[in-house]
Amino acid sequence: MTGVGRLWAGAQFFARLPAYLRRPVSFEAAKEALRQRLALRRQRFLDRFRLDVFGQPDSPYHALLRHAGCEWGDVAALVEREGVEATLQALFRAGVYLTIDEFKGRRPARRGSLEIAIQPEMLRAPRASYHLPAASGGTRSSGTPVLIDLEFIRTCAANCAVCLDAWGGRDWVKGDWESPGAGARFRVVKFAGFGALPRAAFSFFDTATLPAYFRWNLKGLHWASRLGGRPLPRTVCVPHSNPAPLLEWLVQVLRGGETPCIFTFSGAAVTACLAARERGYDIAGSVFLISGEPVTAARIRTIASAGCRAIPRYGTVEVGAIGYGCRAGRHPDEVHFLEDMHALIHAGEEGAQAGLPPKALLMTSIHPQSPFVMINLSMGDQAEMGARACGCPLDGAGWRTHLWDIRSFEKLTAAGVTFLGSEVIAVLEEALPARFGGGPTDYQLVESETETGLPVLRLRAHPRLGDLPAREVVDTFAEVLGRSSQSKAMMVRRWLDAGTLQFERAVPAATRAGKIQFLHVEKRPAG
Ligand SMILES: [Zn+2]
Known part of the structure; x- marks a missing residue:
């Protein structure tokens, strides 16, 4: 997308934001929408191939499928006969997959005689529009811009509502503490899409240090939300080294008889809990929705020792949420896989052909407005995966597959x-x-x-x-x-x-x- 195209998409996003903010999804509607998406899963999976791959002559996946000798009719017949996951396994064996390095354009995808140089731009979902520009963070990516469709955010908001409802969090006071450039705006807009508006947005870094483009974006968000009569909170800088403003906010919400729920990375939640103990802040009763790094037993223990609860979440900026914490989890990071949004398979023994361990996760995006078309994409993570009747409300909501021991396999x-x-x-x-x-x-x-x-x-x-x-x-x-x-x-x-x-x-x-x-x-x- 060109600079002008991006500006236009951004302008459309902000124009549509007030209406989005005025109509947050109810908890009941969120559950009903999830049921509908699960019922439509196979159809949406087929549409991804028909419209976004075979309907796009320049799609790198189209080239991979052609190279594998696979046409639209073959995929449709395979899905009909064997189902979604078995189709993905067959396609993976035939070389239809991408590693994270290929996806990011760090190296060309080579399958036999075929060589394709890929840029993430080529994989943007053609049916997504009205983008909220966000940049991914972390060590694995070099800040590929991720453009997020408002309709996609609405669905993510509904799924987040289903998760918090399952944990008894309908009335929790939502807040966010992360890097301002790493999808934080996405999070705040998502939080605003259900229940009450989020009340706090904390950032690890001063937003004044952000590139101008992002600063304008924050301003746009602020003004568009005010126009909609549903103002989003202003971003306040709270570095890891001094989480006092965050701790004070938690204490203040707790004193008001409410439960604060902060989204952050697991490491940041741990630093906050350690600082609370050291400096004598009583934050017992707070909830941390944690993501972005391994959620280990030690980290959960530290958070629990401050009297706080941790809900694990697994996700990335490019994909959105992949899993939300099981209330009856047997592992510290056990999550319910969001199968209405994605399909996931293990690389298995055939993973060796792609240099992947057997438990490597291969991700396929199903939502029509997901930021990227992903088919069997390895994001560098591995996990255990299995169906289990845990009996928690998320199982009842329709998410039956569990993921745990989620780790990067990058050595x-x-x-x-x-x-x-x-x-x-x-x-x-x-x-x-x-x-x-x-x-x-x-x-x-x-x-x-x-x-x-x-x-x-x-x-x-x-x-x-x-x-x-x-x-x-x-x-x-x-x-x-x-x-x-x-x-x-x-x-x-x-x-x-x-x-x-x-x-x-x-x-x-x-x-x-x-x-x-x-x-x-x-x-x-x-x-
Ligand atoms: Zn569960």
Whole structure:
């Protein structure tokens, strides 16, 4: 989309916003709409192929399907015979999929003799319009603009309403705390689409530091919502390092006899709960809807120890919500998969052809106005997946499939040693806090280089933990990490001998999108 096209789409979005805000979806209507979408699922899946792939000569998926010798009639017959998921499995085996690197245009998609260079622009859903421009954040993407259709937001709002209703949250006071550029506006507009308006929008960074385009966007949102007589809250800067304004807001809402519900990343929720304990804010009774990073048992425990509740959510800016927390979950991050919006399969043994582990998730978007056409897209995540009659209200709403143990499978290579992310998380979030105090997000591994290009790994501990015995912390880290295999134990020994692994007291760094990741890669010195 050209700059002018984007401006026009943005203008249309703001023109339609007041009407959207004036007609929030009711909780009953949200459940009924979900039932209808589930009933229409197969039809919508077919429409995605018929209209958005076979009807678009330039679609990269069209090229992949042609290369696989698959025409529209074949897909339709397969869906009729085998169903949605089996069709996706068959297409995956035939090479119809994209990895996140191919999707983002970091490398061309190669299937046998076929080579296609893809840009995310080519995958925008043709039936979506009136876009709210948002940028994705995090380490995996380089800020691909995501344009979000108001109709899509309305559906996301309805699904969020179904989730909060299931957790008893019809009257919760909604707020948001995240990076201003990473879909926060989408969240606030979504929250405004059901129940009462959101009352707070907190941002990790000062919005004045945003590019002009985004600042104008925030202003547009503000004015359009005022025109609609349903003003959205102004964004207030609350950095990780000083969450006091957020804590004060939580306390104030609680004192008013209401329950605050804040959407944020799991790491940020943990820092807020730790800060509340340290500074004597009683935020017991608050609810954190958490997403964006692994939701681990340690993180849930820390949030619970502040008397707060955590509802896990799994999603990305490009896709929207993928799953909402099960009330009867057996795992800290167990969510109900939103099968009205997407289809999901495991890569399985055939994943090896695409360099994917068997539990890699392949995502297909079904909603006609979803930001992107995605067919068997690997976003770099893996998870366990299965149907289970949990008996919670989300099961009753029609979402039967559960996801848990959701992790990025992108391996962590630190100073030449490759670890699974889950191994490193276990050490940083469980082993070190158990022995030296603190909680999850208090420890971080920072990879950088010396001036001469030698790798340096710094094991960072939050200064609030006081004077930790550096040697012992490093030794414990190396010892626990080395337990996974003998070869890893040897490599870790080598780090210690070479002085590659060092200890430092510093506040764990956050990414551009405001997530605290367990491995932080510092910019290499220039030159
Ligand atoms: Zn459930």
